[in-house]
Amino acid sequence: MRTVVIQPVFEAWRESARELLALRVPPSEVLWADDAQEPALFGPSNETLPRVAVPNVPSAFLDMARSVAAHTDARRWSVLYRVLWRLTHGDERHLLAISTDPDMRQVQQWCKAIGRDIHKMHAFVRFRLVGNDAITGREQFVAWFEPEYRIVRLAAGFFEKRFAGMDWSILTPHECVHWDGSAIHFTLGVSRSAAPDDDALDDLWRTYYRSIFNPARLKVRAMQAEMPKKYWKNLPEASLITELIAESGGRVEKMLTTDLRPAKPAPKNAYLDSLRKMNALDSPSLPPTQEP
Amino acid sequence: MELQQKLEILADAAKYDASCASSGAARKDSRGGKGVGSTGGAGICHSYAPDGRCISLLKVLLTNACLYDCHYCINRRSSNVQRARFTPDEVVQLTLDFYKRNYIEGLFLSSGIIRSADYTMELVIDVARKLREEHHFRGYIHLKTIPEASPSLIELAGRYADRISINIELPTQEGLTKLAPEKNLARTQDAMGHIRNKIDERHADKRKPDAPKPPPFATGQSTQMIVGADDSTDAVILRRADVLYGDYHLRRVYYSGFSPIPEPSLLLPIKAPPLVREHRLYQADWLLRFYGFRVDEITTDASPNLDLHLDPKLAWALRNRAVFPADVNKASRESLLRVPGLGVRNVNRILSARRYTRLRLADLLRLRVPMKKVMPFIIAADHNPARLGLDDEALRARFLPPPRQTELDFDASMAVPSDIDSARTGQM
Ligand code: SF4
Numbered sequence: 001m002r003t004v005v006i007q008p009v010f011e012a013w014r015e016s017a018r019e020l021l022a023l024r025v026p027p028s029e030v031l032w033a034d035d036a037q038e039p040a041l042f043g044p045s046n047e048t049l050p051r052v053a054v055p056n057v058p059s060a061f062l063d064m065a066r067s068v069a070a071h072t073d074a075r076r077w078s079v080l081y082r083v084l085w086r087l088t089h090g091d092e093r094h095l096l097a098i099s100t101d102p103d104m105r106q107v108q109q110w111c112k113a114i115g116r117d118i119h120k121m122h123a124f125v126r127f128r129l130v131g132n133d134a135i136t137g138r139e140q141f142v143a144w145f146e147p148e149y150r151i152v153r154l155a156a157g158f159f160e161k162r163f164a165g166m167d168w169s170i171l172t173p174h175e176c177v178h179w180d181g182s183a184i185h186f187t188l189g190v191s192r193s194a195a196p197d198d199d200a201l202d203d204l205w206r207t208y209y210r211s212i213f214n215p216a217r218l219k220v221r222a223m224q225a226e227m228p229k230k231y232w233k234n235l236p237e238a239s240l241i242t243e244l245i246a247e248s249g250g251r252v253e254k255m256l257t258t259d260l261r262p263a264k265p266a267p268k269n270a271y272l273d274s275l276r277k278m279n280a281l282d283s284p285s286l287p288p289t290q291e292p
Numbered sequence: 293m294e295l296q297q298k299l300e301i302l303a304d305a306a307k308y309d310a311s312c313a314s315s316g317a318a319r320k321d322s323r324g325g326k327g328v329g330s331t332g333g334a335g336i337c338h339s340y341a342p343d344g345r346c347i348s349l350l351k352v353l354l355t356n357a358c359l360y361d362c363h364y365c366i367n368r369r370s371s372n373v374q375r376a377r378f379t380p381d382e383v384v385q386l387t388l389d390f391y392k393r394n395y396i397e398g399l400f401l402s403s404g405i406i407r408s409a410d411y412t413m414e415l416v417i418d419v420a421r422k423l424r425e426e427h428h429f430r431g432y433i434h435l436k437t438i439p440e441a442s443p444s445l446i447e448l449a450g451r452y453a454d455r456i457s458i459n460i461e462l463p464t465q466e467g468l469t470k471l472a473p474e475k476n477l478a479r480t481q482d483a484m485g486h487i488r489n490k491i492d493e494r495h496a497d498k499r500k501p502d503a504p505k506p507p508p509f510a511t512g513q514s515t516q517m518i519v520g521a522d523d524s525t526d527a528v529i530l531r532r533a534d535v536l537y538g539d540y541h542l543r544r545v546y547y548s549g550f551s552p553i554p555e556p557s558l559l560l561p562i563k564a565p566p567l568v569r570e571h572r573l574y575q576a577d578w579l580l581r582f583y584g585f586r587v588d589e590i591t592t593d594a595s596p597n598l599d600l601h602l603d604p605k606l607a608w609a610l611r612n613r614a615v616f617p618a619d620v621n622k623a624s625r626e627s628l629l630r631v632p633g634l635g636v637r638n639v640n641r642i643l644s645a646r647r648y649t650r651l652r653l654a655d656l657l658r659l660r661v662p663m664k665k666v667m668p669f670i671i672a673a674d675h676n677p678a679r680l681g682l683d684d685e686a687l688r689a690r691f692l693p694p695p696r697q698t699e700l701d702f703d704a705s706m707a708v709p710s711d712i713d714s715a716r717t718g719q720m
Contacts, residue, residue, distance in 0.1 A: 222344025
């Protein structure tokens with residue numbers, strides 16, 4: 001039995017896994033452990049590592065492994081290595097097609113959790129305007145976000161594509177990402193106090209949120225399933241939720257007890273006249289309605 | 293009037309439109325450009341309101357003044373609601389400001405009809421043009437169009453928008469004549485046909501590289517039907533939806549359960565349909581589009597309305613118990629899709645896994661299949677539902693919800709056909 005201590009990033013696992021595989025060390029003889037030290041920032045993937053001859057594995061597996069690496073479950077390295085072993089030395093080339101296999105199922109569930117976390121980061125980051133660049137004049141924005149897993153690198157590309165025309169930073173406790181119009185770079189995590197608390201537009205956004213809500217269709221559980229409370233503290237609109245729910249009953253009651261409004265006659269308008277003429281022409285030739 | 297007050301009025305006026313999709317656009321992004329914006333991904337819900345609806349777009353009306361008198365609508369001319377009107381520049385600025393803060397991923401712009409269809413369309417198009425051409429905005433734009441607008445204006449709208457839509461509102465002309473006297477079903481469908489042709493042209497171009505390139509056009513159209521404002525049965529509603537999907541290739545039909553509005557009309561029933569009816573219609577719609585069902589299987593002459601207590605697939609299965617059980621190790625894809633509790637994604641997983649292994653109940657459990665629902669309808673390597681011979685009522689009773697059920701959550705993301713695993717290989 002050997003213990004392999006790695007920094008908790010995909011590249012480190014891949015490097016070790018590649019060596020173990022070349023030495024034909026079966027999964028049952030390896031214990032994986034995270035390096036207790038906070039990792040130094042890993043650069044973009046290490047193509048400079050010495051190449052050890054290993055069989056090809058489906059690229060879908062590498063994508064999954066990259067995703068799973070961002071998870072925090074301590075078992076992830078050993079499960080990944082076991083899947084890798086089964087794919088290569090275990091004569092189970094088809095393992096990825098078998099979602100019912102316990103290892104595959106576990107890997108897929110971790111991937112799903114990571115995918116969801118990335119998706120929520122794309123959705124719930126809120127940028128705050130902090131100024132304009134003195135030289136380029138570009139607007140500069142900063143956001144604070146607290147992802148559940150270490151997904152900043154996996155999530156960053158989306159922001160680059162979407163917000164190429166402005167400068168921005170997203171700060172998180174683990175790692176921060178910055179864009180200046182030409183390149184993405186990463187720095188160590190910071191604390192919440194490094195980020196601005198609000199933005200001049202937040203009030204207008206809350207006005208929108210309040211107005212688009214329909215009090216006659218209250219479905220609080222459906223909202224919370226998709227926007228769990230843990231995100232609320234960083235969403236400017238979330239401060240309205242309690243009051244909107246509380247008011248909704250009274251608002252509906254008022255609708256139901258209002259006097260019904262009679263129809264008003266049509267105003268004089270040439271366009272309405274032309275519609276009426278068209279309707280008169282159309283109706284005789286209308287297809288019979290649906291009942292067969 | 294202050295911008296904030298306009299926003300309050302014109303967002304309030306837009307909230308009865310259920311459409312929120314921001315997916316299905318052509319892939320584009322802001323890299324190398326001068327502005328912001330990207331589309332082409334899965335669609336992001338940037339927030340949720342306590343009504344459970346996703347907020348992905350800034351959904352507003354340009355103005356809520358309207359010449360029409362649609363009685364389910366708060367903006368109809370007979371309503372005494374306060375009126376407001378944005379300038380095109382105000383909407384442009386709001387969209388950009390909201391977008392840059394990542395509150396939204398695009399604009400859904402609609403309008404009450406003022407002066408004429410063409411005049412209104414021109415105003416709406418002007419907003420989209422400014423966003424695209426003056427501000428290099430590459431985010432999502434959904435424009436509501438008016439069937440009576442000139443075809444050339446609809447083409448122009450489609451050029452700037454990722455999606456365009458015309459609301460059909462009610463499934464029959466009788467309903468429209470009564471509740472939306474200015475609207476006309478045949479003209480609406482004609483306009484949808486015109487849009488469909490434009491969308492097809494654009495796609496045909498992709499197959500023939502030497503053909504002259506038609507101008508860009510939206511990648512899809514959608515519509516909305518209001519449920520419960522007239523007395524149309526679910527069968528009538530679903531048959532209309534089926535025509536719209538089949539003949540006009542709509543991406544989505546949204547069903548919007550009529551809910552009470554301030555400024556209620558004398559012509560409308562005051563009692564709103566239960567929200568669960570809308571939910572069942574969405575489930576039925578999914579069965580039509582992804583599960584190979586026909587309308588006349590989902591609703592019958594004897595029961596033209598969906599069962600509010602059971603999902604429509606389960607209701608169908610209970611009526612057609614003779615076709616079950618289906619063997620998860622042998623049955624065709626089509627048969628498995630008809631098993632209550634099996635979604636498209638799990639059917640794909642089953643089909644893939646069973647090439648290499650014999651599936652047992654534990655395997656299905658691992659896929660998080662709802663076992664209680666599925667078991668009477670399937671055979672697995674270690675399971676044969678010998679006692680499916682329960683009489684109709686007993687079997688139905690097993691599936692009825694507990695008597696007190698307050699809310700129904702509709703998972704709009706369910707059953708998106710999943711990608712087939714890629715066959716490429718990579719080097720470890
Ligand atoms: S056309 Fe009808 S549905 Fe549209 S805003 Fe006017 S009254 Fe409302």
